[in-house]
Amino acid sequence: MNWSSILEHQALWHPETAEQFRLSQEEAVELYTNAPLHQLMSAAHLRRNAIHGSSKVSYLIDRNINYTNVCTINCQFCSFYRPPGHEETYTQTTDQISERIDALEEIEGVRILMQGGVNPDLPFEWYEKLIRELRTRHPSIALDCFSPIEIEGIAEVSELSTLEVLQRLQKAGIHGLPGGGAEMLVDDVRKDVSPKKGAPDNWLRVMEEAQSLGLTTSATNVIGFGETLSQRVQHMSRIRDLQDSSLQQYSCGFTSFIAWPVQLEVNSFGRRNRGQNKIQLGSGSTEYLRHVAVSRLFLDSIPNIQSSWPTMGIKTAQMALFGGANDVGSTMMEENVVSASGTDKLSASEQELQDVILRAGFIPQRRDSDYVFLETPLKGTAPNDLQSPPPMQV
Numbered sequence: 001m002n003w004s005s006i007l008e009h010q011a012l013w014h015p016e017t018a019e020q021f022r023l024s025q026e027e028a029v030e031l032y033t034n035a036p037l038h039q040l041m042s043a044a045h046l047r048r049n050a051i052h053g054s055s056k057v058s059y060l061i062d063r064n065i066n067y068t069n070v071c072t073i074n075c076q077f078c079s080f081y082r083p084p085g086h087e088e089t090y091t092q093t094t095d096q097i098s099e100r101i102d103a104l105e106e107i108e109g110v111r112i113l114m115q116g117g118v119n120p121d122l123p124f125e126w127y128e129k130l131i132r133e134l135r136t137r138h139p140s141i142a143l144d145c146f147s148p149i150e151i152e153g154i155a156e157v158s159e160l161s162t163l164e165v166l167q168r169l170q171k172a173g174i175h176g177l178p179g180g181g182a183e184m185l186v187d188d189v190r191k192d193v194s195p196k197k198g199a200p201d202n203w204l205r206v207m208e209e210a211q212s213l214g215l216t217t218s219a220t221n222v223i224g225f226g227e228t229l230s231q232r233v234q235h236m237s238r239i240r241d242l243q244d245s246s247l248q249q250y251s252c253g254f255t256s257f258i259a260w261p262v263q264l265e266v267n268s269f270g271r272r273n274r275g276q277n278k279i280q281l282g283s284g285s286t287e288y289l290r291h292v293a294v295s296r297l298f299l300d301s302i303p304n305i306q307s308s309w310p311t312m313g314i315k316t317a318q319m320a321l322f323g324g325a326n327d328v329g330s331t332m333m334e335e336n337v338v339s340a341s342g343t344d345k346l347s348a349s350e351q352e353l354q355d356v357i358l359r360a361g362f363i364p365q366r367r368d369s370d371y372v373f374l375e376t377p378l379k380g381t382a383p384n385d386l387q388s389p390p391p392m393q394v
């Protein structure tokens with residue numbers, strides 16, 4: 001099938017008959033490679049409307065907290081980490097982290113996304129005590145903490161299995177796991193850019209264990225490492241396979257899929273892109289929008305597709321709302337990992353996110369970490385008389 005016939009077939013998609021219209025990897029690569037951007041985005045927008053309706057775009061009031069920058073994994077694209085013993089290392093205290101959550105509560109925030117590095121100097125009891133104390137001090141805040149690679153590091157230090165680590169952290173009070181650390185779940189790519197991070201199977205296994213416990217999880221994807229389009233689709237396929245399995249076994253899977261391009265400005269991986277005869281790295285706005293659209297069509301069992309304003313900018317994130325995305329992410333309040341690689345904008349106010357949504361013709365909708373809608377006071381200043389976005393046709 002060529003891209004045109006594939007899109008015609010996809011236009012017939014309905015939630016009750018989704019399996020009949022599931023894209024194969026080959027069909028997804030065909031769309032990615034040859035479908036005109038406008039028609040690809042239009043098809044993804046129709047799919048988004050079929051799942052979520054055409055009126056609302058959601059967002060989350062939360063805060064990123066990077067509790068430590070000590071890490072032994074040495075990913076070439078990361079400018080945030082410092083190796084153990086470096087003069088610029090830090091690990092925040094419970095009081096410092098709690099103060100940041102206090103500031104989040106002042107603006108009616110509902111979640112923290114807490115990640116750091118693989119810090120070999122922190123015993124497991126440190127994590128348990130931290131989560132237990134934060135749960136006591138901030139009972140209304142969802143604690144989505146520690147990516148799969150951190151869970152692996154904690155397990156290694158504590159000589160526990162990753163499942164035991166998750167069980168004890170859940171008992172202490174964590175609500176879910178961030179989706180960080182996936183980058184590209186393709187062995188060849190992963191071995192090239194982060195050989196110490198472990199095989200893709202490890203990330204998938206920890207996420208499956210989290211889902212088996214009912215923890216909230218999200219799936220992520222970083223593009224622009226020089227990988228092929230087929231490898232990008234392979235990453236999405238591995239995510240989709242786990243989603244299908246977890247939904248069947250545990251009735252719990254990924255809430256969302258979030259993709260963004262690797263940031264290249266000030267890290268060792270970016271230096272590969274300097275000079276002649278180098279692999280073209282990174283991803284521009286057009287390629288990012290194409291990736292979002294393909295992900296919406298391919299990941300039929302993952303309900304939410306999030307646009308990425310921290311890496312792509314507000315305008316491109318807004319365009320993604322017409323190419324499959326139904327969520328603009330979160331306010332974040334602070335961000336240290338992506339920003340260390342050169343991104344300037346570190347946070348967005350609730351009013352900014354509402355303005356982005358309103359100017360696109362949608363209705364802003366607060367949500368929590370599980371994508372449950374919350375009461376939403378209108379703070380945006382854009383005209384709000386539009387009840388739905390302009391129609392788009394395949």
